[in-house]
Amino acid sequence: MNAEKSSLVPSFVVFHVGARRVALSRDIVAELIASPFLYSFPHTTPLIASVVLRRGRIVPVLDLGPGILGAASPPARFFLVVERRLSNISERCAIPVQGECELVSGIMLPATGQDEFVAGCLDLNGEQIDILDLEKAIEAGARMEESLIPAAEAKS
Amino acid sequence: MTQTVNSSLSRRDARRREQVAVFSIAEYSFVISAASIQEIRNTDSLGGTVVDLDRPVLRKVRHIVERDARSYYVVSGYEHFHLPPSRPTTVLILRDAPVAVLVDRIEEMAEMRVLLALPQSFRGEERTWYRGLTVLDRKVLPVANPLGFLTTRELQQIEEQNPGLLESASMRKERERV
Numbered sequence: 001m002n003a004e005k006s007s008l009v010p011s012f013v014v015f016h017v018g019a020r021r022v023a024l025s026r027d028i029v030a031e032l033i034a035s036p037f038l039y040s041f042p043h044t045t046p047l048i049a050s051v052v053l054r055r056g057r058i059v060p061v062l063d064l065g066p067g068i069l070g071a072a073s074p075p076a077r078f079f080l081v082v083e084r085r086l087s088n089i090s091e092r093c094a095i096p097v098q099g100e101c102e103l104v105s106g107i108m109l110p111a112t113g114q115d116e117f118v119a120g121c122l123d124l125n126g127e128q129i130d131i132l133d134l135e136k137a138i139e140a141g142a143r144m145e146e147s148l149i150p151a152a153e154a155k156s
Numbered sequence: 157m158t159q160t161v162n163s164s165l166s167r168r169d170a171r172r173r174e175q176v177a178v179f180s181i182a183e184y185s186f187v188i189s190a191a192s193i194q195e196i197r198n199t200d201s202l203g204g205t206v207v208d209l210d211r212p213v214l215r216k217v218r219h220i221v222e223r224d225a226r227s228y229y230v231v232s233g234y235e236h237f238h239l240p241p242s243r244p245t246t247v248l249i250l251r252d253a254p255v256a257v258l259v260d261r262i263e264e265m266a267e268m269r270v271l272l273a274l275p276q277s278f279r280g281e282e283r284t285w286y287r288g289l290t291v292l293d294r295k296v297l298p299v300a301n302p303l304g305f306l307t308t309r310e311l312q313q314i315e316e317q318n319p320g321l322l323e324s325a326s327m328r329k330e331r332e333r334v
Contacts, residue, residue, distance in 0.1 A: 041298040
C-alpha cells in the first residue's frame, strides 16, 4: 500500500476495559499515561472516580467499565487520555485501561451486536473488536451507575 | 479575587493570589476563601447560642446559631457533601450568607495562586458546591463556594417552614444585649 492510500485508512487505538477488548478512533486519543497521581474529592457525577493533573490541566478520570462491562473496571496503571466532544466544547478525560494498547489501521465494519454504544467493528486478524462511540458508552455507564444507586440505598 | 481559568494553569494566571483556609471533612480537604469567613470557632464554644429548628426540612440543617446579634443556619459539612458521618470540631461562620458550616478541622491558612474551572464532565451538585479546583502543595483541592452551602432555594425552603425564626433569634439576642 502506498503512503497516499494508507493515509486514507482510518486508525484506531485498541485497548482493554476489564477483560473486554475495544477500540476508539485514533482521532480522539491524545496520549497514554502511566501511574499518574489520582486526586479525588466529593461529587455526584456518575463514572468519575478522580482527576489527574496533566500539564497544568485538570483531567477527569472516567471509568467506561459500568457501561461496557456492567461493573467498575479493575484498578488500572495506564490511562488513555481522550478528547470528549461536549455540547459546544471539547474536553480531555482519562480512561483507565488494562494491559497493552495497540495502534492499528483498518476499515470500520457495521456493528453486529446489540450494544448501542458500539459504532462499528474492526477485524483484527480474525478477531472482531468493537469500536466505541465514546459519548454513548459514557451515557450507558452513567445510566447503569445511576440505576445501581437506588438499589444500594434500598439495601442499606 | 482569583479568576477562574479554563481548567489549565498559565503563567499569567499564576500571578493572581487569594488567601484561603484549608479545612477537612472526613478524609477530604477543601479550600475556602478567607475573605468569605467571618469567624472560625470551636464547636464547644457555641453551646448556649444554638437553637433547634422547629421544622428541619433539610437533613444538613437542624440548628441555628446566634453570634453578635446575627443568626446563622448551621450546615453539617459531611451531610452537605454526602460524606459518611464525621466528628466536626470547628465551625466556619460565613460573612455573606446566613450560614455556619461544621467542619472537622482547619488544616492551614494558605495562598491560592490559581483557580481552575471544574471540568464540564462534572455535572452534578458539585457545580454548586465548588467555585473550581486549585493546586496546593501539589495536591488538587476543590474550592468551596460559600454561597453553595445553602442555595437561595434551600434558604427559601427553610424560611417557609420556620417563618421568622432567623429574625426572631437575632432580635432576642439584641434585646438581651440592651
